[in-house]
Amino acid sequence: MSQTATAPVVELRHFSKWYGDVVAVADLSFELRPGVTGLLGPNGAGKTTTLKAITGLLQPSQGEVLLFGRPLAGDPMLYRAIGVVPDGDRLYPRLTVRSYARLHADLQGLEQPATAADQAIAQVGMEALAGRRLGGLSKGERQRAKVAGAIVHQPSLLILDEPMTGMDPGQRARFIELVRALGQAGVTVLVSSHILGEVERLASQILVLVSGRLAASGDFHAIRDLMADQPRTVVVQADGARELAAGLIAMPTTVAVEVDGDRMQARTRSVQAFATELPRLARAQGVSLREVRTTDESLEQVFRYLVGRR
Amino acid sequence: MPVAEAERLSKRYGSVLALRGVDVTVQSGCTGLVGSNGAGKSTLIKLLLGLLKPDAGQARVLGHDVAVDPLAIRQAVGYLPEGQCLPGDVTAADFVAFMGQLGGLPTRQARERASEICYQVGLEEERYRAIGGFSTGMQQRVKLATALVHDPQLLLLDEPTDGMDPQGREDMLDLIKRIRAELGVDVLVSTHLLGDVERVCDHVIMVHAGQVLLQASIVEAAGTASPGFGVQLGDNGGEVQAALATAGLEVKPAGEELQVHGRDDAADLIRDVAADRGWPLRRLVPRAPSLEETFLRLQAAAAAEEAVPAPPEPEPQPAWRAS
């Protein structure tokens, strides 16, 4: 996923939204480019407000929201390029999957709505269920139908709000593949989700909102490395943990070491230095390492740090 | 004594055969129940709770037959249902106390225990506020409190982290582990999130199309598709891979890490390569068990066997390029 200096598909410039006295979002500025971006944040952090602003459901109190360089207001043709899978489970229960997709195709003014509808249905893997009424489907299947409706017009921008709600593990795995493939093909996808383990698989970039402000943006590995000012935690499992600990605490970059049986947990200002010394020390002492891991490397940990709980 | 067992359990739900001759045993401990949508999970739960009568076969929960003595089961089971089920205009403390009374606790004890349980699940001053104003996370906690207030022997949790943000999900999963540890109550978690099951459960039961695909401990179920370690050594680049290969190991790049295996003493060999060349060894992790691989594999196999139109697995290839 190259981040070339192409024009951003979505751009927010100092976007703020308040409702009376309540500031939902304050001074948000970011850009979205082709590929999959994850939108994360605690409940009430302003994710829904931001998504609504991008899809034109609300006007900024301040700042600008630009799609393809143009503001969405007053430019309804831009909607041809956007697909949205909103939160919530309100669909016409008596429509069949096919008619639902066809409805969206018609609304988008496609030239061959029936073909487009069938194609979209195939992409989400619902050909077998195309003739079933939405009301009779499980939640996960309804979600997939919603996605079909959202991609029927082959949008360049796809907004997904908790898209995998109610999907079973098989459906989730396939959905993740679908979204990754879309991102690879150059669609700009913004996915809002609470399941961090899945966002890690889906997205290469993340946006983290906390209390209406942007807490971090970009590649989450890069963000993680930016957390370098914090001592990092490394966990080591080895039979000779205590001996290892004695050697490692001698390093000036090691801040603290805890030992419990064969498990050692160390905090160090330099993972690099620690990780270089560890195997040397282990070999010298004849200690077999069973496991080495930096515990704050997952998205969960990054997220927790950003939200303020270490 | 197993917590619950079912033999040849069948149930028709409308025109659909939701469960077909299911044999299942829920062991003591924390068990995850996973399955495709429409696989019969919720039917199974309702049967175990005695809310439905089986069409064929039998089931016993905590020693009580579901067809004969459903009330006794519901006395000893706490259920956290999926979806909306809380009244909006009652305070959390009042409602949990009410549920306590429905579990047989006298008024005063119900009130005291409700207050205590609310505190335990993390509802502090909020418990004196009307439930209508609660966030999803708080609502899930209220549900958990109603499931615990009458001190059940078995907890049945249906999508306990549904709708909660990442912190809420962690809190809920930690709560479940704590309840297990402190109360020793057995837990059955029904969920779509295999990650949660891996984190919290000791056993797993997988269902698909009304049948049981697998019931085993997590460790057995996950297995190891390929043994060995996930490794981050130096920059994981070509030189590193070559060095490891020279040491006699098989190396496969996989995203962020190298998957290394091939020798019983792989860990020591990796350590030695790192020490010799002065490369930082940031990560050395035994291949993580993955329930997902097992589940998808079994599901596909079951579907193929039955020639049931399984959810088709298209190669997701978008037909267009973004303009």
Place this chain on the structure above:
Amino acid sequence: MSELPAGAIYDRGYRHYDGPREGRSRRIKAIVVAGVRRVLGLKRNWKTKVVPFALIVAAFGPVLAFIGIRLLVGESVGQFLGYPEYFGIVAVVLLLFAATAAPELLCPDRRQHVLALVFTRPVTRADYLAAKLAALLLVVGLVALLPLVILYAGNALTAPSAATYLRQHLGDLGRILFAGGVLTVFYAVISLAVASLAERRSLATAGLLGSFLASSALANILFFTSPPTMPGRRWLTFVSLGGLPGRFVDWVFGQRFEPNSLAGQAGFTGPAYLAALAVLTLLAGSLLAWRIARLRP
């Protein structure tokens, strides 16, 4: 040397419950109490108290005011309303009360899906129905019986000789209790049955009030505009739902029907109206039982 008290850290973790456990009666009682609280708006915000308390004032107000005045001014105030007339007022309040209370008891549980939780406890459908019915009978019975009993007591106390009054009018007390009891059961069962059909409270209330008013209007219109020779015309008197309780009470207290009214012209005697009430109550009760049995948790 005295011993220092040993320190202790108390475990605030999860604990098992070792206290007493009660059975079915506790469960039913819990639902009854919750129901009564809900209907009277107790433990909820002030808006929910407006309607029930206004109705209670409407039912009790006149008699309490009258007794107060009588106590102050003396016998010269003259007779208040007779019992049947006062029942007429009370019946209106009863209808309104039942029409607002019954939906309050059944509809929110369904609408908010609380039944999903309630039935995870050892509560049967029968328990649930019995509890809701008991709650409604309690509050409706309060309004049906108490104002008239107070009137009776007031009459007795303000009479020249209370003992004489009591002895002479003991029959009246019996009639008050009988009539009040029948009306309570009638209104409670009918309104619960209608409430069990709707998920929205406003719909159920409107349905109840509408059917009472409309049926009375319809019966009267049809009767008085149809030719006297039409067969079955006199049975229209039973179509008027609103009229049935009134005619029943008239009969209990030995009042004649108004000659020009529908009932007077129809020619049925009092017991027929009691029978009609009984039949309707049974039908409604069956409907209610069937609806509750069909409730999905």
